[in-house]
Amino acid sequence: MSNAKETVSRTLIVALALCIVCSVVVSTAAVMLKPAQVTNQNLDIKSNILAAAGMLEAGATPAEIEAQFQRFEVRLVDLDTGEYVDASAVGFDDAMKYDMYRAASDPAQATVLGSEDPAGIKRRPNVAKIFMLIENGELQRVVLPVHGYGLWSTLYGFVSLEGDANTIEGLGFYAHAETPGLGGEVDNPRWKQQWIGKTVYGTEFTQPEIRLVKGGVDPNDPNKEHKVDALSGATLTSRGVENLLNYWMGESGYATFLQKLRQGEV
Numbered sequence: 001m002s003n004a005k006e007t008v009s010r011t012l013i014v015a016l017a018l019c020i021v022c023s024v025v026v027s028t029a030a031v032m033l034k035p036a037q038v039t040n041q042n043l044d045i046k047s048n049i050l051a052a053a054g055m056l057e058a059g060a061t062p063a064e065i066e067a068q069f070q071r072f073e074v075r076l077v078d079l080d081t082g083e084y085v086d087a088s089a090v091g092f093d094d095a096m097k098y099d100m101y102r103a104a105s106d107p108a109q110a111t112v113l114g115s116e117d118p119a120g121i122k123r124r125p126n127v128a129k130i131f132m133l134i135e136n137g138e139l140q141r142v143v144l145p146v147h148g149y150g151l152w153s154t155l156y157g158f159v160s161l162e163g164d165a166n167t168i169e170g171l172g173f174y175a176h177a178e179t180p181g182l183g184g185e186v187d188n189p190r191w192k193q194q195w196i197g198k199t200v201y202g203t204e205f206t207q208p209e210i211r212l213v214k215g216g217v218d219p220n221d222p223n224k225e226h227k228v229d230a231l232s233g234a235t236l237t238s239r240g241v242e243n244l245l246n247y248w249m250g251e252s253g254y255a256t257f258l259q260k261l262r263q264g265e266v
Helices: 007-050 062-069 181-185 189-193 235-248 257-263
Strands: 070-076 110-112 123-125 127-135 139-149 154-162 167-176 210-215 227-229
Touching: 007 062, 007 154, 007 167, 139 235, 139 257, 154 235, 167 181, 167 189, 181 189, 181 235, 210 235
Parallel strands: 210 227
Antiparallel strands: 070 127, 110 123, 127 139, 139 154, 154 167
């Protein structure tokens, strides 16, 4: 009798019912967890901004991270003109909601780079989102998103400049897939420490002069203020970091804005 009940149609019905139940459970979980995921992603980005700016305390709670981040002004910048852009111009009521990496995939909001693409990013958003710490009417820090291709992956991070819009306060990458122990050493605190106090531009503030030096920086090099030790055994990742920073600090990136910032024009 039991064998008679085990028909193909019954098996298919049970399998279909099981699929529907599982789909409902997974979909419900995804919807319910979405707000928490977005909150955690935002908190991670804020933590990385603070880390680049040298303002992330070890063991800081989410509330402490939020409080520190609230000291920053979030601004949108037109990379071609170096001028500030209102969030409404890109379809948002809050600058923090703007995603410059999503904008880069929209032909209406991005520039195709073609052969002039040393960072290997293919498209550059026309508007960037930056983070400024201003206290007592004085610029203390400006944190700039940067990204570019290394050996195996695109590295996404932030570079923080002091109030002179030239001296590096810190550099950190929050997403990449470089080789652990080699290119992955971009996460090494000792390597990141080398960036503090280095300068992006020379006295003329024309072209960025950042260099990663294979074998280490000569302490007697007259241009050592622009140079950092390359990552050992990771030539292509080091070259990628050098290229992406020089690109984003150049005229196709933040250079026009930074020049206006130094001159008090924005």
